[in-house]
Amino acid sequence: MKKGHKKSIIALLTGILVFVTGSLILLYFAGQKLAATISEDATHLVKHIDTALQERRRILTPLNNLGFKQCDQATLLEMRRALFDAKYVIDIGFFKNDQLVCTTGAGLLDKVINDKSPDYIIVDENIRVRFEPQLYLLLFSDRPMEVIIVRQGDYNLIIDTKVFNDDVISSPMWEVVYKHKRSINHLAGQSGVYDTLVNNVYLPYERRLICSEQNSNYCVALHMPWNKFFAKNHFLLIISLILTCLAGVSSALLVDNLIADRRSTFNRIRLGLNKNSFYWTYQPIICLQTGTVIGCEVLARFKDKYGTLYPDQFIPLLRKNNLTWKFTEAMIAKVLKELTAIDILPEGFKVSLNIFPCDVEQGNVSSLTQVSELTNSRFIICLEITEDEYLDTSIAHAHFRTLVKSGFNLSLDDFGTGYSNLKNLQNLSFHQLKIDRTFVQDIATEGLKASMIPNIMELVKKFNYTCVAEGIETSEQEAILKTAGVHYGQGWKYGRPMKVNKFHEYMAKQSV
Structure with a gap:
């Protein structure tokens, strides 16, 4: 049904x-x-x-x-x-x-x-x-x-x-x-x-x-x-039946609205934060030169009794309703617990976590320096932050410096698709740029975006960053990116986002 x-x-x-x-x-x-x-x-x-x-x-x-x-x-x-x-x-x-x-x-x-x-x-x-x-x-x-x-x-x-x-x-x-x-x-x-x-x-x-x-x-x-x-009191009876019918119709509409509200995307997200409806998947990041797995990106997924919500559905609502930091705290607690339990992950394994730019501006990210599970982790914690006007402030720069001093790596996510202010790149204290998948997918057609990859790599070298290209699906894309000097790759060619048990199996095969 x-x-x-x-x-x-x-x-x-x-x-x-x-x-x-x-x-x-x-x-x-x-x-x-x-x-x-x-x-x-x-x-x-x-x-x-x-x-x-x-x-x-x-x-x-x-x-x-x-x-x-x-x-x-x-x-x-x-x-x-x-x-x-x-x-x-x-x-x-x-x-x-x-x-x-x-x-x-x-x-x-x-x-x-x-x-x-x-x-x-x-x-x-x-x-x-x-x-x-x-x-x-x-x-x-x-x-x-x-x-x-x-x-x-x-x-x-x-x-x-x-x-x-x-x-x-x-x-x-x-x-x-x-x-x-x-x-x-x-x-x-x-x-x-x-x-x-x-x-x-x-x-x-x-x-x-x-x-x-x-x-x-x-x-x-x-x-x-x-x-x-009833014949003697027919008028009163008719009025009472009409009121009863109206009560029935009103109740049906109210329940319909309540169910609709309960099943609304926002309400599902709000409740999902407390009921563990969010879960996290792990997509491997590969060194293009050696083919080895050097880390993974943590990607959020959502499923409750009403079905699945996709990131483009829940992420805008998290931002709109100021739930981003609650979401991030839930992500960090769950991810650290799941990955720490995988013994075969080596020291220095890079774990990339997506951070909302608004949480940088509001100073929420500074509380990460107080989380001992992060600062004392055997993993390299890389915070991926999408280009945004929030990053182009003195407050954001101060928070970035605090994070770097505490041992976190910073990655500028989806570079080239958001709010770009290249003259300030050198002030952001970042370690890594991430090339958006649209640039990679444009390689096969030799489109305009693909032609910009060499320019991006010049910026990477200039600021002494590392570079990750996401959305790699073919060997042709991999070869072109490797030739362009891109350090790391991520995409379906190497593995789709997977739950922790599948990721454990994946890593076990890589170590054989």
Whole structure:
């Protein structure tokens, strides 16, 4: 799988995960809201039940205690007084010999009405209760009413069930019941809801069964399906889903940017300095006259879990972000450890290390004189520094002199390609010039750069430098350079840059 695709998949999965997590959180809070709504409805209904029962006791018990034996004006007056402050009761009737003889609304009846059998009886209070889905009161004979008829002694109460549903209840399905032994008696709401909720399985939060704490036989059952809840709160749901989608998309973009940043060349370099992603290779330097290996140049390479970076990618960023000296310190520590362990490398073996010109100007190179592993090494440490305007200062010259006094060799790298100020060459305290590979590669075509090699060699002789030509790949190039008086050569003809174990093997073959 390509790395770009892998990064996109990770970002996509992160966005999906955030969206799913957000949706689950949204669902959880929706469930809490749904449960709270049903709970509020249940509490509201139970409160109605308890208040209605208190009202029933407050009316029926005192009326029966009055001891009236027939319905006359005094009886009707007391009945109407009891009804005046009632909230649930809409009519009160008086019975004689189980026959209704008068009501508060109609007064004395022209024709008595026989009482019907109750749905259930509360024995300890001698209460008879009956649910009437369609009752026609004498005053409203054209309007059927759903009522609860409660009789105690000589009186009954007519309770309108609409008072329970006073537009506060949100649940679309609810029922108030009285549990008597094994029977369930409907009192208000939608008949059958209680049995349905008890005998079936529902999703979490969408149903509630609760009984009154004061009157445990009275219970309520409520059901609000999820789809009804979402339909009722659709606007809030849409806004929440949009926000969740935006969170998912934002998270995906953020992760994509973080991954991109983590995989950016600069970040890889920065982390690589601490995680040993840099490693060093060694390319042999040959004496052109004898063909023997007199030293090696240390060349940096980089590889991490994201792949390989080449010097032209990481070197400019090291310079731009002031990481050059940290890089150089890491190089020196690792190279000395690796090369010192190779016993077959002779005393005076030249090890060329590339130094950034900015570290010369900033004085960082002066700290090398305090590194005993360098100053006491059996190797000749040659510091290769590319031509740069930083070198053409009195500060740089002072640092060069300090390095030379401490035993370091100095080499002017890539001579002729950078910032050239030939009149100051004699002041740089250098030991060696290094001819850039572009001059060597131009030899075969007899180009302009190749024609400059004799002029460079005149400077080498004038300032008593040694000279190294890099990029030698053919015997023809080697022969021309040898004839021109170049002392040392470096290039694929003699060996490519190799890791320390391969370099060890290479040197072992050279010593045979």
